Amino acid sequence: MTGPSLDVIGVGNAIVDVLAKADDAFLKAHDIPKGGMILIDEDRAKSIYSGMAAAVEVSGGSAANSIACIASLGGNGGFIGKVADDALGDIFRHDLRAMGVEFDTMPLIDGPETGRCLINVTADAQRSMSTFLGAAGYVAPDDIDEEQIKRAAITFCEGYLFEQPNAREGFIAACAIANANGNRTALTLSDASVVERQQDVLRNFIKDHVHILLANDVEAAALFGSEDLGVISEKARALSPLTAMTRSEHGSILIPRDGDIVEVPAIKPAALEDTTGAGDAYAAGLLFGLARGFDLTRAGTLGSLAASEVISHFGARPSQSLLSLAENHKLL
Amino acid sequence: MTGPSLDVIGVGNAIVDVLAKADDAFLKAHDIPKGGMILIDEDRAKSIYSGMAAAVEVSGGSAANSIACIASLGGNGGFIGKVADDALGDIFRHDLRAMGVEFDTMPLIDGPETGRCLINVTADAQRSMSTFLGAAGYVAPDDIDEEQIKRAAITFCEGYLFEQPNAREGFIAACAIANANGNRTALTLSDASVVERQQDVLRNFIKDHVHILLANDVEAAALFGSEDLGVISEKARALSPLTAMTRSEHGSILIPRDGDIVEVPAIKPAALEDTTGAGDAYAAGLLFGLARGFDLTRAGTLGSLAASEVISHFGARPSQSLLSLAENHKLL
Numbered sequence: 001m002t003g004p005s006l007d008v009i010g011v012g013n014a015i016v017d018v019l020a021k022a023d024d025a026f027l028k029a030h031d032i033p034k035g036g037m038i039l040i041d042e043d044r045a046k047s048i049y050s051g052m053a054a055a056v057e058v059s060g061g062s063a064a065n066s067i068a069c070i071a072s073l074g075g076n077g078g079f080i081g082k083v084a085d086d087a088l089g090d091i092f093r094h095d096l097r098a099m100g101v102e103f104d105t106m107p108l109i110d111g112p113e114t115g116r117c118l119i120n121v122t123a124d125a126q127r128s129m130s131t132f133l134g135a136a137g138y139v140a141p142d143d144i145d146e147e148q149i150k151r152a153a154i155t156f157c158e159g160y161l162f163e164q165p166n167a168r169e170g171f172i173a174a175c176a177i178a179n180a181n182g183n184r185t186a187l188t189l190s191d192a193s194v195v196e197r198q199q200d201v202l203r204n205f206i207k208d209h210v211h212i213l214l215a216n217d218v219e220a221a222a223l224f225g226s227e228d229l230g231v232i233s234e235k236a237r238a239l240s241p242l243t244a245m246t247r248s249e250h251g252s253i254l255i256p257r258d259g260d261i262v263e264v265p266a267i268k269p270a271a272l273e274d275t276t277g278a279g280d281a282y283a284a285g286l287l288f289g290l291a292r293g294f295d296l297t298r299a300g301t302l303g304s305l306a307a308s309e310v311i312s313h314f315g316a317r318p319s320q321s322l323l324s325l326a327e328n329h330k331l332l
Numbered sequence: 333m334t335g336p337s338l339d340v341i342g343v344g345n346a347i348v349d350v351l352a353k354a355d356d357a358f359l360k361a362h363d364i365p366k367g368g369m370i371l372i373d374e375d376r377a378k379s380i381y382s383g384m385a386a387a388v389e390v391s392g393g394s395a396a397n398s399i400a401c402i403a404s405l406g407g408n409g410g411f412i413g414k415v416a417d418d419a420l421g422d423i424f425r426h427d428l429r430a431m432g433v434e435f436d437t438m439p440l441i442d443g444p445e446t447g448r449c450l451i452n453v454t455a456d457a458q459r460s461m462s463t464f465l466g467a468a469g470y471v472a473p474d475d476i477d478e479e480q481i482k483r484a485a486i487t488f489c490e491g492y493l494f495e496q497p498n499a500r501e502g503f504i505a506a507c508a509i510a511n512a513n514g515n516r517t518a519l520t521l522s523d524a525s526v527v528e529r530q531q532d533v534l535r536n537f538i539k540d541h542v543h544i545l546l547a548n549d550v551e552a553a554a555l556f557g558s559e560d561l562g563v564i565s566e567k568a569r570a571l572s573p574l575t576a577m578t579r580s581e582h583g584s585i586l587i588p589r590d591g592d593i594v595e596v597p598a599i600k601p602a603a604l605e606d607t608t609g610a611g612d613a614y615a616a617g618l619l620f621g622l623a624r625g626f627d628l629t630r631a632g633t634l635g636s637l638a639a640s641e642v643i644s645h646f647g648a649r650p651s652q653s654l655l656s657l658a659e660n661h662k663l664l
Contacts, residue, residue: 020430049426050426052426052430053430053431054391054400054426054427054428054430054431054649055423055426055427055430056388056389056390056647057388057389057390057423058388058389059386068386086419087418087419087420087445088419091387091389094381094382094384094386094387095386095387096386098352098384098385098386098387099385099386113419114419314651315388317386319646
């Protein structure tokens, strides 16, 4: 076993975010569902980008954002994901490593460019994402570093990649290693449409492999077929040892299989600027807390705090030290 | 003559900014002069970048930033500068065009990559820039579009490029066209070390070609050999029809050859976050105002207003409509 132990290792999309302000008419004109995520091909990416406002580029990817937040909380994080051998790939790699995150996945050679997520942020702070996966979709079982997974308290998979067959095989390989070594695994559902398309496969994957399931209320309703908390909690307990359901400004609900439901309030942000990355930041706080053995309330509150920081500014990664913030809140 | 008339066309660096937070120890360790700009080669760029914190990428370049601000003020801007045919070049082109700026310079083929400026911002909001020019240094007389220069009320050259012989020839070609057509020309000195190294050549260029000279107080002291306003104004009047000297939080001083000195106060920003682009934004307001025939006070105040917006957030280009801001201030 080489390297220090890790709190969380993420397996997910290695992509760069392209963030710009937009209005509802733009979303409509380009057929972009507000608040959602759609996968697009390179031609459509060019077409949408050419109509977008002047933008800011910043490393993104859902699980990668979470790992960046975990590093900002003072945790040890690792990431597995696929970039190309190009300028955007260099940027993605730099930004994770600069935060102290282990990221050693070999770049894709002779394939598509590094993926990017075109994020249009409307005045109501909602983000609508159009993702050209590019190289990111090529992450595969060969990229899973067994020694690295063994060192991680939690292996965290990103649902956005669940529909890429090679990536899904990668998730299964990673979770199998984690489980065989007595470590925990987590999955974020990422998007309700992924849930709807993958119902049965997803349910089986969770049942067989996942200890900690993360979902927002829309994704949870899609998976459990109900918005009723009684129904959701019963089905969630049957499916996985712990389910965390986020509900935007209403905070989150933690449903352990063997214990009482815990409600965690949201923390109001200094300003509400851009909700991009809110779920990723929440996952970071929760998973970091669980990796460190905190109780559900404390771990969930760390999630609320990380989310409140990330939505207070443009972009999905923290702009200040989450560790300092958590210390100020007496959470760390 | 094709296309609409332009308020200002800029000739300058086509580069992407890589912005990150840093401390003084980092600047010292990498021998980066605080608050200044140094030119670096690709190897040193890699070395500095590898030590930098997680960053944000955003289109930059001094004159290009000014033109972006002019577009945000509701003006018509054009830009001439050299990117490579790569991802960062696409980003640079997109961001200018998305603001309505004409940017048609052909990309460099088979040369270095698109340039980048590594900007380390310290807690005191000072920015220290390390620039790998890359393709940007290859702008040349062939890139100067005669018809486009003819359409511009003001042709604006960026001093950072004055030491690139081909770019300097480009400036001369552009200014000659502007002058021959009765249009005005402007130059920003950009950096005191450029001034020190290029004293005589620079002075001759200004005398022969430039109507509006822009400098901060340090650059003005370097060019005129004095910090005394009496000496500066006498020498400035001998050199060019109008000199604008910025003095950070003390505002700016406008020195017309045939008129009284005008003092313009600074406008306090909502918050002081990052001074990157302050001078570029000031130049934008001033030049836009002069292109539209405003008096010196009104044009200079537009400059102060644009600068106050740009330093209130991370990054050198406006994050809100400068036109709306100027309307609120009854300047437009």
